[in-house]
Every structure is written in C-alpha cells, then in structure tokens.
Amino acid sequence: MGDGYSPRYSADENRMARKKKDDADDLYIEEAEDELDAETEKALARAADTVCRECMQIQRKENILIVTDPHTSTIGQALYEAAARISDRVLLVMMPTTHRHGDEPPAPVADLMRKQDVVLAPTRYSLTHTRARMQACREGTRIATMPGITMQMFIEGGMTTDFNAMQSAIAQLGKSLKRQRKVEVKTESGTDITFEIGGRWELGDNGICNRPGQVTNLPAGKILAMPKEGTMEGTIVIDGTWDAAVVSGPLTIKVEAGMVTKIKGEGSDDVKAMFVEASRKLKPQQQENVWTVAEFGFGMNPRARLVGNVLEDEKVQGTCYFAFGDNTSLGGHSSCGVHVTGVLKQPTVTIGDVDLLNEGDIRI
Incomplete structure (x- = not known):
C-alpha cells in the first residue's frame, strides 16, 4: 500500500472529529425543524408534485413507499402528501439515520422496498449503492434516492430544471x-x-x-x-x-x-x-x-x-x-x-x- 493508507490519530483528534460531525448533524436537523413560511410551503408542495407527477409519473393505485429519517422528515412528509393526492396506497417510513453513504437500511425497510411500485428516499445518507436498493430494483421497484437533500436544494437549483x-x-x-x-x-x-x-x-x-x-x-x-x-x-x-x-x-x-x-x-x-x-x-x-x-x-x-x-x-x-x-x-x-x-x-x-x-x- 502507498503511504496514504495508514494515518494515525490521537484520541483527542478522533473525539474532535466526532464532535464536528455531531454538530453538523444537529444543524441539519434544525433546518428540517424550522418553521416554514407560506411561500416556502408552496414551493415545497410544488417540488414534491414535480417529483411524483413529472419525474416518477406515479399512477393511481400504485404502491408508494417514502423512506426518510430525522434529517429529511419535512421533505419526506411533503412527498407523502403529494403522492397521496395521486394514489391511496402510500406509506411513509421514518428510519434511523445511517452512518455513511452506502450503509444498508434496517431489514424491515429493505423488505418493504421490494414490495413497492415506487420508492422515494430523501435520506441523510445515500441508499443508491446498497443491496436493498439493488434487490428492490431487480424485483421491479422504481426508485428515486435523494441523499443529503436540503430544503433549499429541493425547491431551487437543479430541481427546477x-x-x-x-x-x-x-x-x-x-x-x-x-x-x-x-x-x-x-x-x-x-x-x-x-x-x-x-x-x-x-x-x-x-x-x-x-x-x-x-x-x-x-x-x-x-x-x-x-x-x-x-x-x-x-x-x-x-x-x-x-x-x-x-x-x-x-x-x-x-x-x-x-x-x-x-x-x-x-x-x-x-x-x-x-x-x-x-x-x-x-x-x-x-x-x-x-x-x-x-x-x-x-x-x-x-x-x-x-x-x-x-x-x-x-x-x-x-x-x-x-x-x-x-x-x-x-x-x-x-x-x-x-x-x-x-x-x-x-x-x-x-x-x-x-x-x-x-x-x-x-x-x-
């Protein structure tokens, strides 16, 4: 291995790194919990409708699963409401936040993903490169992942294309x-x-x-x-x-x-x-x-x-x-x-x- 493979860290450095990550996560949750003004609520609803109608083209009577976590729960709720305006078979699941991109979701969530027509996954860390996502797609589920998505990203920028x-x-x-x-x-x-x-x-x-x-x-x-x-x-x-x-x-x-x-x-x-x-x-x-x-x-x-x-x-x-x-x-x-x-x-x-x-x- 090259000399880039084996860094050494003191206990204090590791504790500081963990504290930085925890502080960042706390800020992320605070953003999700902020009170929304009327204009933001309208923009949130429009973006959720775009996802459900234009991107996923959800149909009446399709089975829909929204997978979210404490960091992205506001977006998850908006997607649930938008999907429920189309289909009466919509389920919203709140799972614990994983530790990094690619971590597997809990087994009950993975099992639910396999049984849906559509899965929408606004989560802190990515489910794209997980066995759960790949198995669900093999069984016919179509899936949109939104790892790390923030309110600003959901209603502005690339989502408005x-x-x-x-x-x-x-x-x-x-x-x-x-x-x-x-x-x-x-x-x-x-x-x-x-x-x-x-x-x-x-x-x-x-x-x-x-x-x-x-x-x-x-x-x-x-x-x-x-x-x-x-x-x-x-x-x-x-x-x-x-x-x-x-x-x-x-x-x-x-x-x-x-x-x-x-x-x-x-x-x-x-x-x-x-x-x-x-x-x-x-x-x-x-x-x-x-x-x-x-x-x-x-x-x-x-x-x-x-x-x-x-x-x-x-x-x-x-x-x-x-x-x-x-x-x-x-x-x-x-x-x-x-x-x-x-x-x-x-x-x-x-x-x-x-x-x-x-x-x-x-x-x-």
Missing part, C-alpha cells in the same frame, strides 16, 4: 458516446488521468423514472460509467466538492491500476481516516476495495449549482466527478458498502474522439 428537455439532451449526447471507451481528464489544478470505460455509458440519471426497475438521483442530470477495473492511471485533484462540503483547498489523489495509492492536500487526514474506518468493518479480503475508483461521470443539469452537497454538485453542467469505493451497482467487483464522490471544476474531458469539455465548456 426541465426534466423532459434534459432527458432528451442526455439521450442525444449518449449517441455520440456509445462506442467511446478511452477517457482523458485534465484540469488546471493538476488533474491528469486516463482510463478506459468498463461496460456502457449510463444515461438513466435524467430525472424521468417511469419504468420498472429504474433508479435515479434527484436532483438528476448526469452521464456516468464505471471505469474498467485496473486501467486508471494518473492524478485526480478534487477542487470542487468532496462528499458534503466545498473543499477549502485542492485534494490530490494518486491512482495506479485503478486504485488509490496516495492522498494529500487539504483535509487529506480526514479523508484517509474515513476510508480506513470503512475498511476495518470489512472482511480482510475486501478491505482494499474502499480504495477503488468506482465511477466517473459529468454533469448535465443546466440549473444545478455548486452548493457543497455532492447530490447536486455532481450534476452541475461543466463539471465532472470521480467516486470511490463500491462499484457493484455498475457491474463491478468492488463490494465495500462505501461510495464517496469528489467533484472537479472546469475540467477538460476527451472521450475517444469526442472533445466533450474544454475547461468546463461543453463542446458538443
């Missing part, structure tokens, strides 16, 4: 990428990385989720693919967002044969500690999986903004992103239950013979 127009734009660009496999990404901040795509380009994250087994993020708007395992070489410099915060300085990640070998820069100790903690919960033969570069994609949502939350930030038109950890939902072999994303600003991206982005400007 024209989803049908964006679906068409993604489909059109997808035709140009269909047979393109080699990717090169560069940024002025130091990114210089090459890799091949494994499998196909995924075009379904367009906000329209109306067929059995589909899954989308909301706000939506990206094209993505799994890097072919073992092919990625070079350096990634995260200069936009890491997970749930805008970075205060560049985070440099060295990659060899598709695996992270070194992390340095702003906040690197915290990042390494997170991955080490996640690896310790895995079987020895799985522990290296947390260092896999699991996903690459680029934003296609013209209304999305860089807000310090990767749910919206990775959809910003003119950005690209890399995710690390679990890639099994994309057909890979890295199973580890953690999936964390970093966003790059103003990248130059070449995909095969397609000049996609030039310093953040779309070329095609």
